[in-house]
Amino acid sequence: MSFILAISVLCGVFAVLAGVLIVAEKFLVNYGVCKIDINAGERELEVDGGQTMLNALIGEEIFIPSACGGRGSCGYCKITVLSGGGPVLPTETPYLTRKEMRSGVRLACQVKIREDITIKIPEELLNVKLFSATVKSTITLTHDMKEILFELGEPTEISQQPGQYAQVQAPSPEGPVFRAYSISSPSYETNTVELIVRIVPGGIGSTYLHNLGVGDPVIFTGPYGEFRLNEDPATEIVCVGGGSGMAPMKNIIYTIYDRWPDRTCWLFFGCRTTDDVFYLEEFRRLAEKHPNFHVIYGLSDPLPEGNDWDGETGFIHISADKYLEPGINRQAFLCGPPPMIEAVTRVLEEKGIKPSDIFYDKF
Ligand SMILES: Cc1cc2nc3c(=O)[nH]c(=O)nc-3n(C[C@H](O)[C@H](O)[C@H](O)COP(=O)(O)OP(=O)(O)OC[C@H]3O[C@@H](n4cnc5c(N)ncnc54)[C@H](O)[C@@H]3O)c2cc1C
Numbered sequence: 167m168s169f170i171l172a173i174s175v176l177c178g179v180f181a182v183l184a185g186v187l188i189v190a191e192k193f194l195v196n197y198g199v200c201k202i203d204i205n206a207g208e209r210e211l212e213v214d215g216g217q218t219m220l221n222a223l224i225g226e227e228i229f230i231p232s233a234c235g236g237r238g239s240c241g242y243c244k245i246t247v248l249s250g251g252g253p254v255l256p257t258e259t260p261y262l263t264r265k266e267m268r269s270g271v272r273l274a275c276q277v278k279i280r281e282d283i284t285i286k287i288p289e290e291l292l293n294v295k296l297f298s299a300t301v302k303s304t305i306t307l308t309h310d311m312k313e314i315l316f317e318l319g320e321p322t323e324i325s326q327q328p329g330q331y332a333q334v335q336a337p338s339p340e341g342p343v344f345r346a347y348s349i350s351s352p353s354y355e356t357n358t359v360e361l362i363v364r365i366v367p368g369g370i371g372s373t374y375l376h377n378l379g380v381g382d383p384v385i386f387t388g389p390y391g392e393f394r395l396n397e398d399p400a401t402e403i404v405c406v407g408g409g410s411g412m413a414p415m416k417n418i419i420y421t422i423y424d425r426w427p428d429r430t431c432w433l434f435f436g437c438r439t440t441d442d443v444f445y446l447e448e449f450r451r452l453a454e455k456h457p458n459f460h461v462i463y464g465l466s467d468p469l470p471e472g473n474d475w476d477g478e479t480g481f482i483h484i485s486a487d488k489y490l491e492p493g494i495n496r497q498a499f500l501c502g503p504p505p506m507i508e509a510v511t512r513v514l515e516e517k518g519i520k521p522s523d524i525f526y527d528k529f
């Protein structure tokens with residue numbers, strides 16, 4: 167009993183000490199102005215010390231992917247720190263390979279600026295912009311899914327590739343936070359950006375987006391993401407997803423049929439019940455115009471009777487297995503929950519698609 171009491175007291179003392187150190191660092195330690203050298207002198211910044219690298223870069227309108235809004239839980243905000251920056255923190259190690267750690271890769275949201283720092287960031291991130299926009303329309307797609315269309319204000323145009331995403335700023339009690347949403351509008355639509363958002367109960371970003379009305383102002387950064395559509399029209403494209411994973415696939419499909427009307431593309435979309443089905447009629451109309459577009463929706467939990475479902479049943483990887491012939495040159499894009507991605511990846515590899523031609527976003 168006295169042992170447990172001693173441990174509790176010790177923990178309490180450590181907690182108080184940690185709190186004192188955090189408060190002392192915040193209010194008593196002044197790191198002054200520190201320099202950040204980016205990409206060997208390409209940009210040189212002077213920022214207030216004491217803040218995180220992620221916030222310092224955002225303050226200078228350099229936007230690093232940060233899907234979790236700087237909470238250290240997405241692992242997206244990787245940069246290379248060449249000097250300064252201190253040791254790698256335990257909060258970073260789950261997201262970094264040994265090779266990355268050896269070459270100085272760090273999570274920008276965990277690096278505190280306490281001295282001059284030299285960093286390297288991918289060139290394309292220097293082109294990510296901050297956009298202001300207004301809501302042009304909102305459409306309720308299902309019980310938990312909405313399509314939201316933004317008209318760009320400043321800048322008036324966006325250059326995005328299918329598969330890329332934007333980070334929308336949402337208000338929260340602790341200040342603005344950013345959340346990642348794939349761009350569902352095709353890349354030839356340069357004055358608007360469309361998102362498909364699933365509501366997460368109690369979720370900051372998704373609730374904010376679902377409550378927006380026509381004319382409301384919005385701020386987002388982008389585009390982010392490294393997926394590049396194979397430019398060879400002889401390569402078939404396979405899109406497999408579920409839920410809000412529709413967003414990048416809609417962008418890919420419309421972009422493909424604008425550029426290559428005869429290209430072969432497969433859409434496999436998994437839903438639980440008919441209540442989760444959306445865009446099916448729209449895609450069937452597109453398939454009438456483009457006979458090499460194949461639309462396959464599957465219900466994992468079809469109601470036993472009284473429904474007139476004419477699509478597939480069972481998990482969507484089973485449909486992919488049923489329809490795809492092996493040995494054809496293909497690139498695949500998967501978007502949905504992790505178990506779906508894993509099951510589909512296995513099927514696609516069995517069909518002969520190389521792992522390097524299978525891209526995915528898990529959410
Ligand atoms: C690259 C990328 C692209 C994305 N694209 C889209 C998209 O096109 N459409 C879309 O709807 N979402 C997309 N997301 C997910 C999106 O970024 C948010 O994570 C999601 O909307 C939840 O954020 P929130 O602020 O509403 O919830 P938060 O305030 O972050 O979370 C609230 C609570 O819900 C839990 N939670 C968080 N996310 C989920 C979830 N997905 N399911 C269940 N519980 C959750 C949290 O643990 C927390 O307890 C994408 C994510 C990434 C990384």
Ligand code: FES
Pocket residue numbers: 231232233234235236237238239240241242243273274275276
């Ligand atoms: S912003 Fe998500 S881990 Fe850094």
